[in-house]
Amino acid sequence: MAIAQYGNVSCEFRLEAFSMKHTFESAQPLTFYADYDPKANLLSYGAGKLFMRLESKERNPKAVLKVYGKRSKAYSLEVYKRFRLDDNMDKIYKAIAKDSHVSEAIARYYGMRLTLNDPWETTLCFIISQFNNVKRIRLIVSNIVERFGNVVYSDGKITVKSFPTSEELKNATDSELRALGTGFRSKYITSAAAFCTDNINLYKLNANNYEKLKSRLMEIDGVGEKVADCIALMGYGNLSAFPTDVWIKRTMEKLYFDGKKVKPRDIHEFAKDYWGPYAGYAQQYLFHNARTYREDKQKAEKGKSSAEQQA
DNA sequence: ACCCAGGCGGGCG
DNA sequence: CGCCCGCATGGG
Numbered sequence: 517m518a519i520a521q522y523g524n525v526s527c528e529f530r531l532e533a534f535s536m537k538h539t540f541e542s543a544q545p546l547t548f549y550a551d552y553d554p555k556a557n558l559l560s561y562g563a564g565k566l567f568m569r570l571e572s573k574e575r576n577p578k579a580v581l582k583v584y585g586k587r588s589k590a591y592s593l594e595v596y597k598r599f600r601l602d603d604n605m606d607k608i609y610k611a612i613a614k615d616s617h618v619s620e621a622i623a624r625y626y627g628m629r630l631t632l633n634d635p636w637e638t639t640l641c642f643i644i645s646q647f648n649n650v651k652r653i654r655l656i657v658s659n660i661v662e663r664f665g666n667v668v669y670s671d672g673k674i675t676v677k678s679f680p681t682s683e684e685l686k687n688a689t690d691s692e693l694r695a696l697g698t699g700f701r702s703k704y705i706t707s708a709a710a711f712c713t714d715n716i717n718l719y720k721l722n723a724n725n726y727e728k729l730k731s732r733l734m735e736i737d738g739v740g741e742k743v744a745d746c747i748a749l750m751g752y753g754n755l756s757a758f759p760t761d762v763w764i765k766r767t768m769e770k771l772y773f774d775g776k777k778v779k780p781r782d783i784h785e786f787a788k789d790y791w792g793p794y795a796g797y798a799q800q801y802l803f804h805n806a807r808t809y810r811e812d813k814q815k816a817e818k819g820k821s822s823a824e825q826q827a
Numbered sequence: 828a829c830c831c832a833g834g835c836g837g838g839c840g
Numbered sequence: 841c842g843c844c845c846g847c848a849t850g851g852g
């Protein structure tokens with residue numbers, strides 16, 4: 517593929533630890549509707565009124581991240597912020613790699629970053645995530661962007677739409693949303709959209725006060741403790757948050773609680789004491805490892821057994 | 828057929 | 841408070 521067809525390079529980042537592949541396979545809000553081409557390691561998506569196209573040349577552990585688009589300072593700052601490129605991964609890895617469980621996950625998914633997403637976008641994505649799986653979350657979010665988003669880029673080959681604002685969604689009808697696959701979550705979506713438009717300003721919440729932030733977010737219909745943690749982590753960049761979903765619960769019980777069933781409160785307490793201010797990064801590595809390494813092992817087993825059958 | 832998926836709100840004790 | 845249940849939908 518000719519680079520020219522992507523337009524001009526607007527900025528370029530040389531990074532010590534950045535993997536677009538692992539970042540985009542790790543089930544974060546922007547990956548729920550981005551158009552990602554793993555062969556070219558090229559990502560396209562709409563963010564607010566921006567269109568982003570990024571290409572990563574990975575030279576593990578060094579990477580070059582090229583950004584195609586408008587050559588402006590605001591644009592490059594947006595990319596910088598969203599991909600948390602100022603995170604000192606060396607320092608973070610040292611802080612969370614306290615045992616082989618985390619250090620092995622870091623080795624496998626070296627360069628995976630948390631992303632910093634728009635608060636409303638994160639809220640909607642994780643309301644949809646409840647009692648759902650990643651594949652379907654991706655589908656539903658894409659459907660919503662396709663149906664309610666505005667075109668931010670179009671070149672004849674690819675069209676990219678922005679994520680709809682709460683105001684753009686609050687008047688959506690129930691049947692309209694259910695047609696997009698939202699199911700029983702449809703009422704949460706319209707209720708949250710109205711609340712975030714009229715009763716709370718997500719853009720004025722204090723990102724640094726973890727407990728306060730979480731309790732404010734839980735005022736939103738359809739946002740409980742787990743979803744609030746996801747929003748705090750990926751929508752506000754509060755790295756103290758430790759979202760405890762079914763995967764993390766199982767993983768934590770197995771690795772740190774001797775296989776015993778424990779409550780999310782016990783897990784939060786452990787995470788806070790053990791990983792401290794970077795607990796959120798530990799969570800993302802354990803979560804991605806639990807899902808992906810398991811899949812890879814299953815594929816390997818499958819390939820092995822079929823190979824044995826053939827032999 | 829049955830079980831599971833980045834859970835939540837409501838109702839009950 | 842804590843516990844239990846129903847909730848839509850598609851894939852393994």
